[in-house]
Amino acid sequence: MHRTGDLYGHFQTLEQQKETATLGMWIFLVTEVLFFGGLFLTYTINRSAFSTAFGIGSNTLDITLGAGNTVVLIMSSLTMAMAVWSAQVGKKKLVSIFLIATLGLGTVFLGVKAVEYKQKFDHHLIPGHGFDMKYHPAHPMARDDLKELALEKKEVDEAFAVDPDINFHGQLYFSLYFGMTGLHALHMIVGVGLLIWLITGSFAGRFTPQYNTPVEIVGLYWHFVDIVWIYLFPLLYLIDRHR
Amino acid sequence: MSEHIVSPKVYIVIFASLMLGTGLTVWAAFQNFHQYNIVIALGIATIKATLVVLYFMHARYSPGRTQLVIVCSIFWLAIMLALTLADYDTRPHDITLAAPQVFYCV
Numbered sequence: 001m002h003r004t005g006d007l008y009g010h011f012q013t014l015e016q017q018k019e020t021a022t023l024g025m026w027i028f029l030v031t032e033v034l035f036f037g038g039l040f041l042t043y044t045i046n047r048s049a050f051s052t053a054f055g056i057g058s059n060t061l062d063i064t065l066g067a068g069n070t071v072v073l074i075m076s077s078l079t080m081a082m083a084v085w086s087a088q089v090g091k092k093k094l095v096s097i098f099l100i101a102t103l104g105l106g107t108v109f110l111g112v113k114a115v116e117y118k119q120k121f122d123h124h125l126i127p128g129h130g131f132d133m134k135y136h137p138a139h140p141m142a143r144d145d146l147k148e149l150a151l152e153k154k155e156v157d158e159a160f161a162v163d164p165d166i167n168f169h170g171q172l173y174f175s176l177y178f179g180m181t182g183l184h185a186l187h188m189i190v191g192v193g194l195l196i197w198l199i200t201g202s203f204a205g206r207f208t209p210q211y212n213t214p215v216e217i218v219g220l221y222w223h224f225v226d227i228v229w230i231y232l233f234p235l236l237y238l239i240d241r242h243r
Numbered sequence: 244m245s246e247h248i249v250s251p252k253v254y255i256v257i258f259a260s261l262m263l264g265t266g267l268t269v270w271a272a273f274q275n276f277h278q279y280n281i282v283i284a285l286g287i288a289t290i291k292a293t294l295v296v297l298y299f300m301h302a303r304y305s306p307g308r309t310q311l312v313i314v315c316s317i318f319w320l321a322i323m324l325a326l327t328l329a330d331y332d333t334r335p336h337d338i339t340l341a342a343p344q345v346f347y348c349v
Contacts, residue, residue: 015246018246023308023309023312026312030312033320034323037320037324040324041324041327045327048331074258074261074265075258077299078254078258078299080299082254085248085251088246219300220300223299226299227296230291233265234287235285242272242276242280
């Protein structure tokens with residue numbers, strides 16, 4: 001394809017090229033909104049039908065890790081936005097620094113997610129053959145808060161008295177939990193790949209006030225993933241804390 | 244180039260508001276507002292998401308056609324949510340009555 005510097009032949013100006021690319025990214029993000037929207041819808045319908053099981057499932061999540069991860073992700077959005085700004089004003093070194101900071105924070109988020117998933121394996125809360133919501137309260141682990149666990153046991157026992165099928169409905173909650181956070185994490189992993197590509201480009205000094213479309217576009221993607229988490233966090237972690 | 248450059252000051256203010264929103268939503272989750280807990284949680288999340296879209300994603304400074312695409316996505320999402328939930332809400336039977344035996348595996 002004919003190309004002059006960073007300007008492709010079918011565009012008149014770099015500005016037009018950037019606007020077109022941004023519009024294209026937004027159209028992709030619309031499909032993502034509807035794709036995640038379907039999952040949120042499934043979650044809403046099942047939560048209203050099985051609110052006891054969903055409430056107990058939600059209360060087993062670690063709110064400190066969840067809130068901490070929210071802070072980490074919003075911070076990474078800030079550093080991403082600052083990377084875009086650095087490119088726009090031509091501070092090439094800062095572009096690399098902010099992109100690396102974003103990559104670091106994104107990786108921290110994924111690491112914390114891995115710790116949370118491991119806990120769910122340990123507590124027999126993975127949907128499937130070994131799933132049992134009574135397991136963890138009956139088998140405390142070394143670092144558990146016993147008072148919190150006694151509360152959980154009471155809650156689980158009460159729920160079983162009302163609904164003997166709580167283990168099935170609980171699996172529904174955890175299927176959605178792993179499906180939604182897993183898909184979100186997959187988006188983060190793709191984002192990490194994109195960031196590594198950007199960082200390589202920034203080391204070569206590719207991003208300038210005239211041409212910074214890749215940083216802007218990956219930024220849009222990264223912020224979108226942040227927005228998905230902004231909704232996931234209250235819906236998955238916080239729905240039933242006011243017991 | 245006539246593109247609008249958002250200053251770091253604006254980014255910092257938005258970041259601080261998002262942090263405040265996160266704190267507020269965690270605090271609100273532990274208060275008992277009865278059926279309004281979910282409304283408050285989603286309300287705060289929506290305000291946070293709007294701030295991200297308008298400032299971090301530069302929607303406020305984007306050309307009109309980009310803004311149109313954004314508004315359309317919200318509109319389509321609203322159609323999907325509203326019509327499906329209206330359907331579930333007005334069905335005579337309760338979906339919790341679906342036979343649990345189907346899922347037996349423990």
